[in-house]
Amino acid sequence: MEDEQENIRGFLVDHCSDQLSSILLSPDTRLHYPLLLEFAELLDSNPKLANSVFNQPALYLPKFDKGAKEAQEILRKELKSLRNASVKDYVHVRINICGSPLEFPETFPSIGRVRVKHRGILLTLKGTVIRSGAIKMVEGDRTFECRRCKHRFKVSPELETGNSVPKPTFCPSEKQKYCESTSFKLLEENIVCHDYQEIKIQESTQVLDVGAIPRSIPVILKDDLVDIVKAGDDVIVTGILTARWSSDMKDVRCDLDPILVANHMRRTNELKSDVNIPDDTIMEFKKFWSEFRDTPLKGRNAILKAICPQIFGLFTVKLAVALTLIGGVQHVDASGTKVRGESHLLLVGDPGTGKSQFLKFAAKLSNRSVITTGLGSTSAGLTVTAVKDAGEWMLEAGALVLADGGLCCIDEFDSMREHDRATIHEAMEQQTISVAKAGLVTTLSTRTIVFGATNPKGHYDPELSLSVNTTLSGPLISRFDIVLVLLDTKNPEWDAIVSSHILAEAVAEKGSDENLQGIWTLTMLRRYLHYVKASFKPVLTKEAEKVISSYYQLQRKSAAQNAARTTVRMLESLIRLAQAHARLMFRNEVIQQDAITAILCIESSMTTSAIVDSVGNALHSNFTENPDQEYVKQERTILKKLACGEEESD
Template sequence: MLGMENDSGSSKEMAGYLIKHELEQLKNVILSFDPRLHYPLHVDFAELMDDNPPLAHLIFSQPTQYLPIFDESAVWAQKVIFEDFKRIENASVKAYVHVRINVCGSPLECPETFPSIGRVRVKHRGILLTLKGTVIRSGAIKMIEGEKIYECRVCKHRFKVFPEVETRNSTPRPTYCPSENCESTRFGIVEDNKLCHDYQEIKIQESTQVLGVGAIPRSIPVILKDDLVDLVKAGDDVMVTGVLTAKWSSDMKDVRCDLDPVLVANYVRRMNELKSDIDISDDIFMKFKQFWSDFKDAPLKGRNAILRAICPQVFGLFTVKLAVALTLIGGVQHVDASGTKVRGESHLLLVGDPGTGKSQFLKFAAKLSKRSVITTGLGSTSAGLTVTAVKDGGEWMLEAGALVLADGGLCCIDEFDSMREHDRATIHEAMEQQTISVAKAGLVTTLSTKTIVFGATNPKGQYDPDQSLSVNTTLSGPLISRFDIVLVLLDTKNPEWDAVVSSHILSEAEQHKGNHDENSTNIWSLTMLRRYIHFVKGYFRPVLTKEAEQVISSYYQLQRRSATHNAARTTVRMLESLIRLAQAHARLMFRNEVTRLDAITAVLCIESSMTTSAIVDSVGNALHSNFTENPDQEYAKQERVILEKLRCIDEFPEMINISDG
C-alpha cells in the first residue's frame, strides 16, 4: 500500500512538471487529429534534475517502474488543461502518449551511464542507460500484442499484465489476484481490450573511429516501439537512451540457451544532422573572412597556406594535396532536365609506387571527413562493401557494408588492386548513381551511398608510360572513368628531389628532438581545417561564369580530339568532373562564383591524371610537385600556356581575347 501511495504522489509531481515545463507539447498533442496514434513527449533530463532532483533520481534508478507512471501522468496532465480546448474541433485527450527522456547535456553523460557498447555489463541492468553507435541492421516493422487486462472472477478486480522481453514478448498468465484480501486464481481476459504495438529491432555497433587498433567493434540489439519505429535506417549514427534487459536466445538443437543483452529504447536521437554543424561560430567565420582579406592580393598564396595543412608530415606533393582538398570539398549536386540527379561528390584514385605516401593521405583524409570508413581491397568482399543478407531468428535482414556506412562521408579503399574483379564491379553503381540496388534472399531494395570513394593502388609491376592506365593498373575502363582525378605517383629516383626530401625528414626529426617547430604558427590545425572544409561545403553553391564555361568546354573538346591513348578517361564523365573540380576550387577559395582561375586549376588537375598530356609540358610528375614561392606568378605562366593551346579551337575566338587580357 505504501508503494502505491508513493506512485500516486510521483504521478502528481510528474503531471505538475509537464504542465509547468512542457505545456506547448501537451497543447500540440491535444490538438493533433488522430487519437489512435502514439505521440512522443520530449523531456530534458537536465531540466528535470534542476526542478525536481528526487523525481529525476527515481526515473534514472527505477525506469521500468516509473516511466509507465510518467506516461500515465502525461494523460492526466492533458485532462487538467483540456478545459481550454473543449471548443476547438478535433481536440481530444490522447490515450497513447510516451514521455521520451533526453539525457544530452545532463549529468548522465558520464562513463557509468554512457558506456561504449563493448563495456555494457550486468551492473548497467535496470538503470537509464545511453549508448552511442552506428545502425548496422534495421529489422522489419512488426506488430506485437500489448498489455492484457484480466478480471478476477471472485472480486471483479481488473489489473494489467505486461509482456516480458525475456521470453520474447509473451504475456505470462497471472498466478493470483493482486488485490487485497483476495487470493483467487480464477481470471478472465477482458475482451474489449485488444491493444497492439508497433515493434522493430535494430542493431547498433560501436563507431570504428573511436576504437583503438586491434579492437573488434561490438554490437547490441535495440528494441523500438510505437512512435520510435522507422526513425532510423542502416548507416545512421544514433544515440539511444533506454533500459538494459536480457532476452532468451532462440532454441536451437545442441546449442546452449543463453540470455542476450538487449536495450529497450525510450529515446532515439539521430546524430547525422548534428555532424554537419561542427562548432562553426560567428568568430570562426570572421577568422575565415579575415584570412582571405589578408590574402586578397595573392589568393593562391592563401590557398597554398591551407593546402600545407593537409598531411603536413609528407613533404611537397602539392598536386596530391590539392586533389585531396578538392575531392573532400566536392561540387554542387544538381538535377538535369530529365530529372536525373548528377552527383556532386568527387572520387580520387592514387596510383603509385611503394613508399609514395598513398596510405598516409588516405588516413589523413579520413580524419578530415565528418564520417569515414577505411578498408583494404584484400579484406573486402562485394557483400562487405555493399550489404550482407543475414538470417536472424528465421528472418532475413540486410546488414550495411562499408559504402552504406560511409553514406554522406568518405570511403577509403587501400590496396584497390587486391580486390577481386567481381567485387570491384559492385561499386560501379555506388560511385556514379550513388545507390546500391540489392536483390538478396527475397529482399529487393535500393540503399543510398552518397559517398566519396578515395582509392589507392600500386601499378601492376613496373609502370609503363607507353601503356594506358587500364593496362598499368588492371582496372577496367568503366571503373577508371568514374574517378574524377587519377594521380600517378612514379618514383623516378631523381637525385635532386631525393636530397630535398631527405633534408626535410632529417630536419623534422631534429625539431621533434628539441620539441620546437617555428612554422607551427603558419600551419592550420586539423580542427580548423575540418571546420573550414565543412563550412565551405555547406555555405557556398558556386555558379559557372561564361569564361569558366569556355575554358572547360574548349579543353574537353581538345581532349576528345587527341584521346587515342586515354579513351577510358575522355568520356562525358570527364566534362562533369571538370565542372565539379572547378566548383570545389571556388569553394576552397571562399567564393560563390567559378572564375577562369578555378576552371584552369580543374584543367591542371585533370592534366596531372593524364599519362599523355594534351597540353604539352604544362604539368610535371605529381610526386615531384612542390609548393612554389610565388604561386600567383607561376599560375599566370601556366594560364598563358593553357590558353595558347586552347586557342587552336576555331569555335572559341573569344579565347584569344582572354589570353591577351
C-alpha cells in the same frame, strides 16, 4: 503515491501543454503519440522526481504515460477550444537526456563499456545503425479474470523469454484472503498490440583506440519509434538496459544477452554538416586571405602544405586531396536528376609512395569517415549484404552506406569482390545502392566521397592505358574525377632532396611546428574545409565556362589512349574541381584561374597530355617559391594551346 502522480500530472500540464493540445486535436485515436520531455527541465522543476525516473525508469515511465492521459483530460476541461477533442490512450513520454547534467561518462558510456551496473537505470548510448530489422506486431498486456473471485488483472510480456506473455500461476487478488485459484479466463477483447522493430547499433570507429574492436548492442523500438532510422544513420538512444536469453541450442550454454529497450531516439546525421566553428576562427580565415590578397596562390599553398605535412613535396596530390574533400556544388538538372557534387579521387602508385598516409590523413579531416580495404572488413564488404538473424532476413550496411555524407577511403581498390565491382558503379555516380536480396528490395543512400588507392598490376607501363595497368574497368575509372599516377622512378636529385628533408625532421626537436605554416594545424584545417564547403556555392563566370568547354573539346579530339577518361563525365569533373578550387580560394565565383587549375589537375591524371608539354610525375611535384608567377606562365601556355585547338576545329 497519489502525490507523486499529481506531481507528474502537474509537470506535464505546465511544461508540455502545447504538445498535449496538438495530440488532443489529432483525429486518429488508435495512433501512438510521442510526448517529448527534456530531462533538464524535469531536474530543475522536481529534482526528487527526476532522480526517481533516472534510477527506476521501468517503474516511473508507465506512471508518466498514465500522467499524460490524465493531463489531457485536465487540459480538455480547462480550454474551451479543446472541449470537442478526444483524449488519446496511447501517449508515450519520451525523455531526452541530451543537454542535461546527466551527459557524463557514467550514464553516457560507449557501447563497449556497458556493464551489469548500468542495468535498470536510464542509459544513453551513441552509435551507428548497422542493421535494421523488419517491423513486426507483438502482443502487449493481456487481461485475465479469476474464475473463482472474478478479479481482473493484467500480465505483461516478458522480454527475457522473447516477448511471450506467461500464464499466471496464482490469483493476485487482495479482496479475499488467500484466493488460491489457479483457473483463469483470458479476456480477448482487451488485447492490445504494438509495433515492434529491432535494430543493431555499433560504436563509432572514430572514437575507438587503435586495435579496439567496435562493439554492438541490439536495440528494441516500439510504437512511434519504429521505422525512423535506417542502416547507416548515426543515433543517440536513451532507454532501459535489460537482458534476454540467447537462443537455446543443443550443448551450448544459454546466456543472458544485453539489450536496450529504447525510450527516446534522435538521429544525428543532420548535425554532421553543422561543425561548430567559432566566430573568431572565421575572422582568422578572413584575415589570412586579406594578407595574401596580392599573392592568393601563395596563400593556397600555405594551406596545402598542412595536408600530410610529414610527406615532403607531392604538391599535385595534396591539391587533389583538398579539392576532393571540398567538392563541387550539387545541382538538379531540367529532368529532375541530381548531378552529384562530391568528387572521387584514385591514387595509383608503386609501394612506398605514401598512398595510405594520404588516406589516413583525409579520414582525419573528414567529419565522418570509414577506412576499409577493397576486400571489405565484413561480409557486407563495401556495399550491402543480406544476413539471416534468428530466422529473419535483414540488411547489413557496408562501408559506402556507413560513410553516407562523409568520406569512404578504400585501400587496395583493385582487390574488391566481383559483387562490389558491379554495385560500386551506381554508388559512385547516382549515389544510391539498389538492393534486391532475399526478398528485400530497397535503395540505400551513398552520398559519399570515394578516395581509393591501388598498386599498378606489375610494372606500370606508360605506353598502355590506365585500365590495363590497374585491372580496373573503363567505366569505373571514368567515375573518378582525378586519377593520379605516382611512379617511383629513380631520380638522384629528388632522392637527395627527400632524404635531406626526412633526416632534418628526425634531427629537429619534436616540439617544433614550423612545417604547419603558422595557424594551419589539423583542427584549423578541418574547420576551414568544412566552413568553405558549407558557406560557398560558387557559380561559373563566362571566362571559366569558355576555358572548360575548349579544353573538353580538345580532349575529345585527341582521345585515342584516354577513351575511358574523356567522356561527358570529364566535363562534369572539370566543373566540380573548378568549384572546389574557388571554395578553397575563399571565393563565391569560379574565375579563369580556377578553371585552369582544374585543367592542370585533370592533365596530371592523363597518361598522354593534350595541353602541357610534359605531364611529369605527380610524385616529384614540389611547391614552387613563387606560385603566382609560375601560374601566369602556365595560364599563357594553356590559353595558347586552347586557342590553337579552337582554330583547328574551325
